[in-house]
Amino acid sequence: MKEELNILIQAQYPLIYLLTSEEERSEQAIATIAQFKPQRRVFIWTVTHGIIEHGQPRSLTQHNTVSPEAAIEWVVRQRDPGIYIFKDLHPFIDSPATTRWLRDAIASFKGTQKNIILMSPVQQVPIELEKEVVVVDYPLPDMTELDEVLSFQLEQIRARRTTTDAREKLLKAALGLTRDEAQKVYRKALVTAGRLTESEVEIVLSEKKQLIRRNGILEYIEVDETIDSIGGLEELKRWLQQRSNAFTERAREYGLPQPKGMLILGVPGCGKSLIAKTTSRLWGLPLIRLDMGRVYDGSMVGRSEQNLRNALKTAESISPAILFIDEMDKAFAGSTGSSDSDGGTSSRIFGSFLTWMQEKTSPVFVMATANRVERLPGEFLRKGRFDEIFFVDLPNAEERQEIFKIHLLKRRTDIERFDIEQLANVCDGFSGAEIEQGIVAAMYEAFAQDREFTQLDIIAACRATLPLSKTMTEQVTALRDWARQRARPAASSVAEYQRLEF
Ligand SMILES: Nc1ncnc2c1ncn2[C@@H]1O[C@H](COP(=O)(O)OP(=O)(O)OP(=O)(O)O)[C@@H](O)[C@H]1O
Ligand SMILES: [Mg+2]
CATH class of the missing domain: 1.10.8 (Helicase, Ruva Protein; domain 3)
Known part of the structure; x- marks a missing residue:
């Protein structure tokens, strides 16, 4: 990641939008990049202090640079190579004057070694700047970076060397957390247990679960039930069983692609949610539920997209994992016909989600369920999006x-x-x-x-x-007719399934 940022800076990208909620961490990364040749000075603007050089005390603020326009103007006047970080400029960026100043600044950067980095947890780019800005999503720390955090904590207590095994488990357990959060979690485990060994992995994990729950969109689900507690759905079970080791190194070496995800459609109450949950145990992967309803946030433009992006970022950093999206049809109801009702937010969210599914390389298996096909946008059901679409019918x-x-x-x-x-x-006719x-x-x-x-x-x-199949005969029949042509039956065989009629 530092690499990508480094390349952009070296390649003279004048305006970089860095999406992150970890200011200090990304600031450090930029400061490190600035040490490379040609060395650059790093300046930071905030609306509270104006421009201050990185590492300098607050008292050394540049005179008269609190207003965004004055600050940009100051940046334009500088001659030396430099990186200018603007923290949280997004509330001001919609003002015509700020946008104009930014455009002029970028134009003046040609042939100089200067970059502006807009650092903010929300993505908000006015149309005028869309062509000139490159957006970079700063990822959560990887194992190597977490290793630094862990090593620091271990040094604090002068711990004897941990085993490689324990170390790896402690690191894996903290994946998905920000650097600060990881530090807190390790420290808490240390304080609670007085040491950091393999036995503390549980403490780290449970702390992580709480932190993830706090963000309100993702939720860790603990599953007691196994796939044996589901009756029928033999074909679906077989498909899942066949892929139990699909996320292993061995499967990669064999040349298998990573499974992307599956969609389970079907009659209510026939075990869709249940089978999605038990897959977690079958595959030995954590199950994280993404609550689409909570992604929506009308309080601010772009907030919903940001919520989704953060949630997907967290899911990726915990991977390999199963991302469970239950009752997907409800979440995307607005994106098919009535998209005007919410200002198009649900179609935008839906679009971002599709793009993510298309481009993701990390082993996050999406397991989505739905009852109402007509509410799902067509792009969703297109072949290739999911590895398979299963239809769960009433049991015979x-x-x-x-x-x-x-x-x-x-x-x-x-x-x-x-x-x-x-x-x-x-x-x-019962479910x-x-x-x-x-x-x-x-x-x-x-x-x-x-x-x-x-x-x-x-x-x-x-x-x-x-039973529902009697009270809602029409819906159930319509769903069956639709699925007959486009989805794979979850029950034993096609012949069997076609025999099923009320
Ligand atoms: N095939 C099955 N075998 C065993 N139990 C089942 C089966 N189908 C449903 N059940 C029971 O019914 C409960 C509800 O099923 P589940 O929530 O998985 O249905 P669903 O298909 O997700 O329904 P909905 O569309 O309403 O969300 C399960 O927790 C389970 O106890
Ligand atoms: Mg369900």
């Missing part, structure tokens, strides 16, 4: 038996007393969730009468239920 009789078994076994050990075949037949509810309802009934629940209780409960 055999699958319903499996689901009954799974849910009865979760609650009782003596399930021989149930005639599962009969139960499955009674529940024709997995509805079957589970049937069992729970039967248990409540019996519990209220202070007795054990029986076959008859379940039958009664199911008869009293009107």
Whole structure:
């Protein structure tokens, strides 16, 4: 990353927009680059102090440079090679005068060794400048940089050398954090345990989870259930099982591409979310949920995009990982027809997301689920975007038996007393969730009468239920018709799946 920034500076890019929330860290990186030949002086502008040279005390501020225009004018007057960092200029950048001053400054930089770097956590570039500015997203620290942080902490306590193994685990555990956050987390582990060894990895991880939760958009999900707690969906399970080692070094050496992601479409309550979650255990990768609803933030132009970018950046730095986007159709509802309703924000967000999916090289597997295809923009469903689009249908009789078994076994050990075949037949047209509810309802009934629940209780409960496939026949049929042509059935085989009709 320093490399990219270095190249841009050396190559005389006059205006660089550096997106980052880590001012100190990026300032340090720029100061290091400035040491390379030709050496440059580094100046920093803030609206509170005006221009001060990097490393100089605040009292040495350049006279009369607090206003953005005066500051840019001052920069234009300088003769020596220099890097001029403007921190948080974005609230002023929309003013016609500031924009004009910036354009004039850039024009005057030709043949000089001067660059302006706009450093800000939000991307806000006026149209007039779009052609002249290059936007750089400063990434979170990688293992090498975290190693510096860790080494520093270890020196503090004069720790004996850690094993390479422990070190690597401690570093991996902090991926996804900013430099400051990593430092805090290591320090906290040190204070809590009095040392930093392999046993402290857990502390680092749980601290990281809290920090990530605090940003409100990403969430770590802990999964207890395994893929065996899902009935049916054999084809989908097989697909997933086949890829359990897809993110290993061995798979790369073999020449396999990294899986990009999958979309699971289907009837509500048939296990879409459940299977997405259990994949995390199957593959041994962390599961991070991206809450699209929380990405939207109308408080400021560009804020939603920034939220999305930050979240994706964090996900990438934790990778290999599974990025779980549940009920994607709800998030992108605005980007198909009614995009005017939110000023086009959802289509912009959607566009950024697609671009990211297209260009990402880090091993982040996107697992998205949706119920309503008509709400998803067409670009999304195009072949090649996801590795596969699966359709999860209502379970057939055999699958319903499996689901009954799974849910009865979760609650009782003596399930021989149930005639599962009969139960499955009674529940024709039921989803997995509805079957589970049937069992729970039967248990409540019996519990209220202070007795054990029986076959008859379940039958009664199911008869009293009107399944979604009956109340929403039209939607379910439409979804099936759509999926029949464009998605791969998650159940055992195409023949099997086509036999399924109400
Ligand atoms: N095939 C299945 N096997 C076992 N349990 C199932 C199955 N399908 C659904 N269930 C039960 O129903 C619950 C709800 O399912 P889940 O949330 O995965 O459905 P969904 O397809 O994501 O529905 P929605 O579209 O409403 O989000 C699960 O937690 C599980 O207990
Ligand atoms: Mg769901």
